[in-house]
Amino acid sequence: MARVDVLMPQMGESIAEGTLSKWLKKVGDPVKRDEPLFEISTDKVDAEIPAPAAGVLAEIKVQEGQTVPVQTLVAVLETEAGAVASKPAAATAPAAPKPEPPKQTVPPAPPPPRAQAPSPQAPPPSPQAPAPVRSGDGGGVQTAEQRLRTKSTPLVRKIAAEHSVDISRIPGSGYAGRVTKQDILGYIERAPTIPAPGQRPQPLGPGAIEHPAVEPWPGDRVEPWSKIRKITADHMVMSRRVSAHVASFFEVDFTRVAQLRAKVKQTYAERGVNLTFLAFIAKACAENLRKHPIVNAAVSGDSTIYRADVNVGIAVALDWGLIVPVIKHADELSLIGIARAINDLGERARTKKLLPDDIQRGTFTITNPGGFGPFAGIPIINQPQVAILGVGAIEKRPKVVSATDGTESIAIRTMGMLTMSYDHRVVDGADADQFLADVKKVLQEFPEGAV
């Protein structure tokens, strides 16, 4: 029998601790590898954590409701002899790169293919992040992700050395998140100048923002922040502090969109999709983000990172806070695909079924408080992005319209305000307004064929 330590996993960028919300197994229960072992609630998401190995749950070190830092020993599994030696590489890791993983040397150990037709020792990465395994050498603790990041093929190491690239920063698409040749070549191509590690801005840790204390008055209720409140608060202040916020307002005539929507809403509903104005707006943005790469970017130190993918975040207001699930590759989706994604992410946000990956790697954000009726609002940029679009109420208003013969009249039109906050460090007014003008144009002339 061998023992495998189960640790509190790192579930995303800048997340330092997690609450063990529920044990799904009791001490003495047999567990299969990748079988859900416990549930956690982190700053941003709730997730089931699969067992890193097969065996028997021998000890529980963290009780339900306890909040512990990541890497804390949570449980111990007893596995059959040899299972540990052959399986640790199988633990899959979250796909998102970590900004600054500690550098550790791990001897290269590609999974030795056993027979003539090897079965993959590492399954394709699952969307869930299994608990990391404590390294057996006693020399500190690494997450499974960190250990895998330091494993790489000779070719990838050679390329990394030639281009002074830190492999651990590259998202890997190989087995168990391993960085492949394609990954590193793509990374180098996209990011020709990479700031040296020392110059990289540190991610915002918990407690980095101080919120001044205020004396409560008698009868007041003092409610300590939930984690999601705390991270939102820190993030908003940090964003205001680091970005040069400027806002542009565009009034958009949604009459055509409203007509199209009314026409096809029923057909969409029959396909299980609720078609909203937001879907049209997201579609118009996604299309134009590809054309205006500076709006689909991030700031890193003294560099601009132009994002290769167009991943549009949609802010969702929940009873317990705000969350921004992300539509990946939104520019590759049709209107119905976007509408479906918005429905799906919203539903899963409300039912706490979002996976860590669902809220990561956004490149642009849309927030849509229009349903509540504001004329317009000025949103705060979702760092490290450089722009966020706010949608005002869409309603019928009197509007001056010109006929083709030049005569003007007042008509009843479906109007709405689009507001974009952008980071003037990298996005100039002309960039932002050209982008918004293009978005407006798509919305006002929305092609019927695209519905």
Next chain:
Amino acid sequence: MAAAAEVTFLEALRQGLWEEMERDDRVFILGEDVGLYGGAFKVTEGFTKRFGESRVIDTPISEAAIVGAAAGAAHMGLRPVAEMQFIDFISCAYDMLTNYVATARYRAGLSTPMVVRGPCGGYVRGGPFHSQNPEAAFLHTPGLKIVYPATARDAKGLIKSSIRDEDPVLYLEHKWLYRRIKEQLPEGEEILTPIGQARMAREGKHLSIISYGATLWKSLEAADKLEKEDGVSVEVLDLRTLLPLDDAAIVATVKKTNKVLIVHEDTRTGGIAGEIAARINEQAFEWLDGPIMRVTAHDVPLPYAPTLEDFVLPQTDDIVKAARWLAKY
């Protein structure tokens, strides 16, 4: 343009032998039942009638005697082509080949231009005595050359080059390919496949399969499947000559795709894949983007039972599976 005729692997081999015997009267054939009977697989059918019994010699059942006689004739200036009725029985001539033939030039300054050829390989339900691939047993013998064609063109081109070579050549012909492989060969064209040169059988980008013989065709089939089903572009290198190996071609394909799968029908332990892997490790380590993989037969004598033979020998699906794994690595 000369007309092209479709010929089988076996017919191409037969033509090569025929042309060399027509060209050079020092060339002669010896072996069991090669004369009047025309050989167990009819490779030498009609040869006696054309070339006479002095150039197509039926021998007693003694592989040691056949190889020994061929060596003596080669020393005396002839160009013998010795047939092993099944290559499995070449082990009876192991001493003559390794101790005598391979060393003659180095030991005694004796030129030994001779060819030992015979049907090898499985996939034909032949069982342990009629399905072997003996290349690894001779790979370790300096002084020999080993060729192993996979195409009809190379069957012809390599037998001709082997006969013309100044050193002893072991020519392995896969019996599963004999009548399965058909190819248009231009009539009247002199085909001479150079010994020691691999052939690019299929260009690819993501992964290289190195193979030869019958598994070359299974590798090509796997490559098509991977292209279609996975969008993985697979390069396939046909070694053609196993000794000496074409290091330059092997290294070139590694540097191109960075991932290598070696496929052979011979058993795994001590098989040629190990040697190729070692050379890649020595010459192209930093170009590897994944472990060097092998798909080979299991380490057992080949069973008769069809289901067991299918299990033991490498099949297309085994190659697909391994390549898929490697492609994703």
